[in-house]
Amino acid sequence: MRGAIRFAGVRKVYRWRGRRARHETLKGALFHRRLARRAAAPEEHVALDDIDLEVGPGEAVAIVGPNGSGKSTFLKLAGGILRPTSGTVEVEGRVTALIELGAGFHPEITGRENVLINGMLLGLGRREIEERMPEIIDFAQIGSFIDQPVKIYSSGMYVRLGFAVAVAVDPDVLLIDEVLSVGDEAFTRRCLDRLARMRQQGVTMVLVSHDLDLVTSFADRALYLERGRVVAEGPADAVVARYRSDVAGDSDDRQPDLGRARMEEEGKRWGTGDVEIVSVESISGSATQRLIPSGSPCRLRIRYRVKRPVEDFVFGIAWHRIDGVLVGGHNTDLDGLVPRKLAADGEVSCIYNSLQLAPGDYLLDVAVHARDGLAYDYWRDAVRVRVTSAVEWPGVWAPPHRWEFQGPEWESE
DSSP states (O other), X not given: OTTOEEEEEEEEEEEEEOOOXXXXXXXXXXXXXXXXXXXXXXXXXXXXXXXXXXXXXXXXEEEEOSTTSSHHHHHHHHTTSSOOSEEEEEEOSOEEEESSTTTTOOTTSBHHHHHHHHHHHTTOOHHXXXXXXXXXXXXXXXXXXXXXXXXXXXXXXXXXHHHHHHHTTOOSEEEEESGGGSSOHHHHHHHHXXXXXXXXXXXXXXXXXXXXXXXXXXXXXXXXXXXXXEEEEEEHHHHHHHHHHHHTTOOSSOOOOTTOOOOOOTTSXXXXXXXXXXXXXXXXXXXXXXXXXXXXOEEEEEEEEESSOBSSOEEEEEEEETTSOEEEEEETTTTTOOOOOBOSOEEEEEEESSOOXXXXXXXXXXXXXXXXSOEEEEEEEEEEEEEEOSSOOSSSBOOOOOOOOXXXXXXXX
């Protein structure tokens, strides 16, 4: 299947010789009239040790851990930049690595020429690259500089063009190493929106980032590495909670339950327990994701378990902005659905044909309760969704719109 990644028993060891003796170089031997070499014992550094991981097509997995834990080595192995010392790495489909943006650019030739060369290196034909050139230039926002040597580019222009080329090749697998930590706020916003739309198209992604909030909104699963070994693997929320705990020095062998994505905090959940909400997922495109482009279709799927059958029930959802402002809420009772019986486990979905929210972070309360308000299970902040957009605007409402005018003259960007 295109887009799949498989690591089986992967070990990567870097070897180098220790400090050279004084006469190991030719210069040293000539100056000291001797050519004797003293063999230095090789040193080893185990970057990754016994890594087993399978990433399915269309899935997003994040790699977290302290500096030196093997995260970048993992990406370079997946991208074919490095080969494992032992074990096997298999990747299906076209791979693009956002590791060192623009690393292959030649400073003496123009941006346009660099785009052509790098696009062909990434597997596109010349005609395909030329067809996508306007899109690349538009995303990079470097204007007429596209026909100037890249040696005169600012660092921001360099990075923007590198990103634009990398995402324009329609990869099956995208490897991302802290790319969102470079560039200005506007560039980061456009990058995040582009990645969200690529996720909707089913692109498999592996992300390395120290931004743990981004990890929980971006990834389905996470892998926590330390000194090259796996500490934890599972739902992103739970793995990030474990990592935060370790960083805070609160790791006393109490590991979060990695089989449950939620953190049950006091005061965030209550009810009689007659009906239990098992999971809440936000789905955009064909994948479960919490990074959703503004205006995209979205489905909220609520899975529930019935412990005692009830005939009086309502499913409801409330959207809150991250600062606590209530954005909106709806439930099955207000929408005219009359309850009959809830006796077996199942799922309920709320479908939005177009999620018309401004970019930002939103928290969702999800509940199942009686019509008089008695909660069977009320789950506050059940899921966090990040809405993305290529541009920023105030407020929370983002309706489709257009302008009509007579008189003013405008120039399009």
